[in-house]
Amino acid sequence: MVDIATRVYNHKWKIDPIVRSLIDTDFYKLLMCQSVFRNRPDTNVTFSLINRSKNIRLADLIDEGELREQLDHVRGLSLTRGESTWLRGNTFYGKRQMFRPDFMEFLEGLRLPAYQLEKRDGQYELTFEGKWPEVMLWEIPALAILMELRSRAVLKDMGRFELQVLYARAMTRLWEKIEALRKLPDLLIADFGTRRRHSFLWQDWCVQAMMEGLGDRFTGTSNCLIAMRRDIEAIGTNAHELPMVYAALADSDQELRQAPYEVLADWHEEHDGNLRIILPDTYGTKGFLKHAPDWLAGWTGIRIDSGDPAEYAEIAIKWWQDRGEDPRQKLIIFSDGLDVENIVSLYNQFHGRVKVSFGWGTLLTNDFRDLVPDNGLAPFSLVCKAVAANGRPTVKLSDNPGKATGPADEVERYKHVFDIGQQIEREVIV
């Protein structure tokens, strides 16, 4: 029977919104937002969209009007009562009231600030300026909107059954990955694929497939909305934007050198247990670990997000050993460019030597490679980063020179301050 009311209601949509909730975002954005709200609320930041894959000419593919409609729709969103209740009442990482009342009040009153959009050389220049705790929440919806509008643009002329077969192929592909992962008895893996997902519905499907296919070995999703709806764990800790902005705000090379540790000192006050995860690569992992204060060796784990993951995991293990820690009690989270092949090989290399966990991103939620002509749905490398803080440019180096961002002179200064030696360039997959 046709539900007439639903059909009529659907007709009323001017658009089919891609992001329909403020918590359709990564859990770590909310954790970091709370930390920023507490420690650096008045910082002015600029976030900017950067398409590292220049061959994907987004401004040619995606209609500007449609993009504006989607972004405007997000500006109209506010936290719903149920979302607020969930954030206030749910247990995250075993902890009740993860989000403090003053932060929840801020979040309940939040509307995302204005955006600036221009076209240049076949790309969109999309920037967000304002208070850090507000602007930072644009990152994930902006990326998800661009990614999904690109999917829609590529799919718009396909027939109904052609589409169904396309998704059938993508489903089969993911299921085969899950079947391969199922062979790893102590696997721990989470969905980190919100930002570069094919679409919201597809990410939601992927998460459910992981739940059924991997059971307890699937530890949760970074996406708060999906975590809430599917009643699973929301996963994530912190990201590069914290040290990048703290570093930009430093007034001297000496302060700059300390900035990454200051971030984690603030974090240390707020969080314990599995939330104490070091992300050491912002300005080079080797230097970071070498100069790290001893209390950091007591943290639970390290997330490896650039460079050769096996090499850096060995470096982390050695560092713990040098600091008198037992690596078998420590957690390494791999989260860079993962797919089944490297997950299996990293699992085999490190399982038993440390606790191992995987944050599987784009090739979980957006592997449509070779499924349409000209590989038109292949994932690509789109990021949305803090590019300036209080008028100063930010810099990221990472363990892969291909991922470095920032003005060339500042990159050189940071390399000098952080004593970066020779780095090996690695292909940025996604």
Next chain:
Amino acid sequence: MVDIATRVYNHKWKIDPIVRSLIDTDFYKLLMCQSVFRNRPDTNVTFSLINRSKNIRLADLIDEGELREQLDHVRGLSLTRGESTWLRGNTFYGKRQMFRPDFMEFLEGLRLPAYQLEKRDGQYELTFEGKWPEVMLWEIPALAILMELRSRAVLKDMGRFELQVLYARAMTRLWEKIEALRKLPDLLIADFGTRRRHSFLWQDWCVQAMMEGLGDRFTGTSNCLIAMRRDIEAIGTNAHELPMVYAALADSDQELRQAPYEVLADWHEEHDGNLRIILPDTYGTKGFLKHAPDWLAGWTGIRIDSGDPAEYAEIAIKWWQDRGEDPRQKLIIFSDGLDVENIVSLYNQFHGRVKVSFGWGTLLTNDFRDLVPDNGLAPFSLVCKAVAANGRPTVKLSDNPGKATGPADEVERYKHVFDIGQQIEREVIV
């Protein structure tokens, strides 16, 4: 929004019926039924289910209670007003009022007769006895019910996403077949897969995929219900049951020898054009053609349903040439054990020399080979045949001794009467 009424209505179903309409059957059954209703209405026949694949122990797989519920449900069906209107008003093979008023009245009043069901050696013995025009309409629903109950039995313990991926794989497989067939510019192909379909919904999906993927090259479906709902052509002419029953009723070897021609003489009175298709293999194609009256050479085409299809197509072409007919004006319909590989090769061999058409059956609507453990969904060779007429056993020989049915002594008598020489055994695929 949940449609509460629909949910409640669905709860009321004691069963999920497999066959929900009397016209969820092959079009040629209705054509033949009209012919029988006119020419041999009082013949008593017995139809019997025969599972040629003894290794598939249907009585172990399928619950007897469920089977009875499904069969009982079919006995409760009658022609709906819309179905009757469609049969009376639609154009079939370019002809209006294909079904005569007296036959439509019979069909409108019809309820399918009782069935006899027993278990023996892991198989069901399912038989139907009564007036030929009534009993014959059990064939397709009985087969479809057994096939789908077997699918349900194999699928019942699978998870939701496992199921979705199973169908994703089957969809992908069919679409790849369609993509291969799309390369044949003058292809004509129809769905003949009702009787051994995986399920009704799956057949309906396959038909729609063929419509989108092949456009005009997809000529229609043998399934009347799907033809009506999808607004496409209903396809089919006649089958072995006509010569088999006519032959069983013959009182002498001389009458027996004439029986297959008598069937077509009755058909000749009723039908013309593309409905004049010879099915020559019931008692051996070679003998049939050799002794055929000249008026049969004027018919539109020949359907090849057993033996080596290329060999018998060459025999048909030679026969037309010998009778002074132009094969390029004639139609050959291939309908035995088809899949993409032999469709492509038969198309390439005969396209341009004759008109070629394909009736694609089981490997269109039930190709789940190797998609579940132990190949539990592989199609198998289930038939439901007229085994007796007015107390006399029926016999079928065909061009493949592996497909012969009937008591051994009668098979021998028929082989002698029809002068069957050496036959080559071919594997019965489906």
